[in-house]
Amino acid sequence: MVNKLHDAIHEASVSVSASTSASGRCHLLIVDDIPDNIRVLAGILGTSYDIIFATNGKTAIEMATKYQPDLILLDIMMPDMDGFAVIAQLQEGAKTHEIPVIFVTAHQDSAIETAALEAGAVDFIPKPINPNIARARVHIHAKLVQQNKELKQLSAHYKKMADEFREQSIHDRLTGLYNRYHLKPVLNKEIARAQREAQALSLAMLDIDHFKEVNDLYGHAQGDAVLSDIGQLIQHRIRKSDTAFRHGGEEFMLVLPNTSATEALILCEDIRKLIASSAIGGMKKEAVKISIGIAQFEPTDDCVEDSIRRADQALYSAKNAGRNRVEIG
Secondary structure, X not given: OHHHHHHHHHHHHHHHHHHHHHHOOOXXXXXXXXXXXXXXXXXXXXXXXXXXXXXXXXXXXXXXXXHOOOEEEEEOOOOOOOHXXXXXXXXXXXXXXXXXXXXXXXXXXXXXXXXXXXXXXXXXXXXXXXXXXHHHHHHHHHHHHHHHHHHHHHHHHHHHHHHHHHHHHHEOOOOOOEEHHHHHHHHHHHHHHHHHHOOOEEEEEEEEOXXXXXXXXXXXXXXXXXHHHHHHHHHHHOOOOOEEEEEEOOEEEEEEEOOOHHHHHHHHHXXXXXXXXXXXXXXXXXXXXXXXXXXXXXXXOOOHHHHHHHHHHHHHHHHHOOOOOEEEO
């Protein structure tokens, strides 16, 4: 009988591991050192559940870890390792500590029942087993397990939606860069880091020269293509530590940590030349050019707006000096 039961355990285990997730039914692990008790309880529960078995505590822990059943029906009185020892190890397991356990035992002493619940069991089924009570209690906890799964799935779904919404809210859809609403949080963080670590921090404001003419002569679709290409070019050219933003309209902003104004000038000159020599937005080379203003964060800056204002003033200096150039403020 025991050998046949072990064969059934193996077959059921293989079946459950392959089909439980697909069936969507509750997955039970019944643990009892007497095979006939397992057969009786499985017969009472019928075919509504996917059931696997174990006849000792060690195997029960191994199977619970491997198959992670939804619910465990655990006998208390077993040789070598009783139910209390089993539930204690289950609660310490990373994969098993949340699996609800219903104790099943011939002990009907209220002290034993109290000890079972204090040990972490969610319920208690006395022997001899009343079929209606056993089915009802297992059904209740199986339903709770399913509801908990649905809540976790719903929570994960809403978290994913919230994460996606947050990403959309801080990114510019056209260029894929961060938008201006995310600039201040990033800049505040980098300013704090620069002050804490006594490092240089530079800002660069980029503006497309004569961008209005692109929209007027070729249409806004062409203008969008230009903005998109410049955004991608900037993103691929800057370092991983740098952050690029579409500041608004045809303006872009770069936050360059651990970078002096002189070092920022080298990077920005490279970006300026790269844009001028590329077929931006499908237009001819040299058709699209940019001007750039650079400002290095100063300890005397009272707020992020001071650094942004100086970068903006440097940009206007570049525009007034003939465009297609980089100026340090």
